[in-house]
Amino acid sequence: MSALGIPRHIGTIDPKNVEHILKTNFGNYIKGPEFHSGMMDLFGGGIFNANGEEWKYQRKTASHIFNIKNFRDQFTDVFVQELLTMQESIWDKAAENHEVVDFHDVMFRFTLDSFIMLGFGVELKALQTKGKVPFAAAFDEAQKNTFLRFVNPIWPATERIMGLVMPWKASMSEHLSVVDGFAREVTKKRRGQLEAGEVHKDLLSRFMDARNHNGELLNDDELRDIVLNFVIAGRDTTAQALSWTFYMLLCHPRVEKKLLDEIYQHINDDDLNDSPVLFEKIKNMTYAHAVFYEVLRHYPSVPLNQKYALNDDIWPDGTHIKKGDYVLWCPYAQGRSEKVWGPDAKQFRPERWITREGELRRESQGQWPAFHAGPRVCLGQHLATLEALIAIIFLTKNYKFSLVPDQDITYQVSLTLPMRYGMKVMVEKRENSQK
Template sequence: MSENLTYSLTGVATITSAAILGLLTLKYNDRAIFTERRDNIHSASGLPLFGIMFEQIAKKERFLDFFIEKMNETDNMTMYASSLGLPPKIMTIDPRNVEHVLKDNFSNYVKSKRSTDLLNDLFGHGIFAANGKQWYYQRKTASVIFNTNNFRNFFTVFVKELNVMSERIIDKAIERGEVIDFQSMIYKFTLETFVYLGFGKQLNALYNNVTVPFATSFDACQANCFQRLVSPIGRLREALSPILHPGEMTAKEHIQVIDDFAYNLIQERKVQLAQGHKYKDLLSQFMAARNPEGKELGDTELRDAVLNFIIAGRDTTAQTLTWTIYYLIMHPRVEAKLVSEIEKYISDEIEQDPPALYEMIKKMVYSHAVFYEVLRLEPVVPNSSKEALEDDVLPDGTHVYKGDQINWSSYAMGRSKKIWGNDAESFYPERWIQDGHLRRESPSKWPAFHGGPRICLGQNLATLEGLVALIILLKRYKFSLVSNQEVVYTMSLTHPIKNGLKVFVEKR
């Protein structure tokens, strides 16, 4: 009797569960469960109850192209997407919407709590993860460094380290007939220059051509952070990593390497200050600053400031230079035209005279056009998002609800024919030149350096460092691609090439 009752109750429960599941599937047939249907906006195709979750996980290594695929489902420039386990988001490539979020209604759109929580172990409360007063005081403090007067002094360091890189790495590789990983090499250059200019520390990575553990761990942590953001099982994947990848460093171990690096910089500076040394670099500015509570910054706050600005100073220029060398190799017409401009403006004497070099580079229109065109197609921060604090309406009429994520892709925007015309996917630097002068584009159309109040403080410095490196390297050397390598991006918070860029080098 009791057995029959148990079977009957089990059968009823099964039927009831199936009925509830069926009803939920009917209701949420076009989106993730418990998300609202949005009228007057195209919804990304997905599975009932799960939305785009499985597709997003499956394509997370090609997420930027996945974004384009989704946007191509509609003739509009904005769509709604839901994914089980992730906040609902509005995906857009409409420049009007981007300008609205970044500038016109800036105060309503912030870094979401979810993203700051997921990035906390790497960025803490640094400028990239901060909102409100925490963001403002850090930006105000750092702005003192990023001025034109300092740029001329920075050029001396850039030229010095370029000479070291030429002598210690490139010339030796030429003599030995060895291949160079351009991305790895240029990462060392930008890390060396920025850590020295920003924090007074000489790493000597270029002198010894050694691997910098901090850089390796920094790259690994950025990749981990991206996986957390796009996948609801990102944290689970990290937890299982010791089992799935025995012998590899864990996320916590990478964070420890990064913390040791940052805290050592801070402690060294404290000792130097106690000995009476004077500094005017980025670290000294933060050590003299006050947080929103009016207090001196503690070691943790200084650590967060250090790491946030290192990603800005190292990644932006290094990745853009790597992509630039690749595009020039693949487009010999552009390379020839660029080299011709370099030969016209940069003599051997000017090359070794940083102040004169600085002034001359500002006049080189085609060099700037090449740099900007690479950033259009391969932006260093290819994907961005903000969370709405209150309901809003975007310029294209899309209704935004409190808590919505607004997601835009600089990568997809750069390839959009609706924005750049039918040749949007072509590498054509001349699009940046009008009547012999460099043509400026709105950050809303070309958000390579973000826009609005949070526009990149170091965009001019990054551009000039990138150009001085590009110009000197192309004046001295010709690069060619090693065959049988796949040059594709890898997903991270920034935009590196997956397995580096292997090149042969010969002297011009």
């Protein structure tokens, strides 16, 4: 597709083409000028928007925190602690008072609290805050506006016009000011703590000790970009995946029952107080993994993506790509395609992820690019999976949720896949059938 003033765009859902773009011919496809200009205000030169050496050093520095010891101990501890806070602050009270709760909002608060603690060593306490968290609300709006820039080539003009026509509505610059202030405040505080001799091992501290691809210590602008890039990676995608997971469980009682049986088989209450034991047990819960993978097939956290061709190319299916073309792939459409997944593609069936031998099936990254693929495969995929599974197990084991009737559960157009109107639920404590 193309139009006056818009470069040629070529879309595909063919797994071989997707794998070719992201893995086989990785060097030919980069974040192009269209991507950069739309993303720059919110994400700057952070890892989502970076190419080449700038991207490599950010990924290498971040990779040091994503190791097995941290997963087994520190990360699991934080997730369990935030879930216990959620239990006390929200679900137990809602069950006792028969209150309606927006599940989607709670998941965003949970992942925000968890990642801000892991990434930046800060207690945000979003789960204990009534009303909107200013940073989170501004970040959501800035993200939505960033996506709209991709489909509107004259966004600089239309954003100015909207500011004149609707002066009462907060502008992109106002949302960015809130987001920017949070990132810089976190950075300034941590810099002072490190200068005072404190020792911190979170992601931000590691980047403060790191040098960029020019061999220089990172300045405040670079650190600001890094903070915001990892917030979208650590907060939004997992919160959305958890929301869609419970929506699918509530719509498919058979799957919920089978998942609950596996939870009772593997997990007892004491395991939640022993992170290394919990970590090891979760690794062996095949059906829980299958449920999560099947959710991401239907509701991938990044539903649409694009890159820019540096040189001419020919895809595996014979499509000719010209230098300067934009290429797109759509995991959301791909997951629903019978050509890709067979005649039952639209069915929610976690069993497709389990082999006859009872082991977890691994599909190619081209067929299931839920965590991207190739050299830029999601650095935090194991962290996100661990966080999601701990939350799924904890919440399913302790509570029975039910959907409030007459809701429109659909997605919001954005860079990721949030629920447009949230998801209202009622909750009751679950009788523990283990006992």
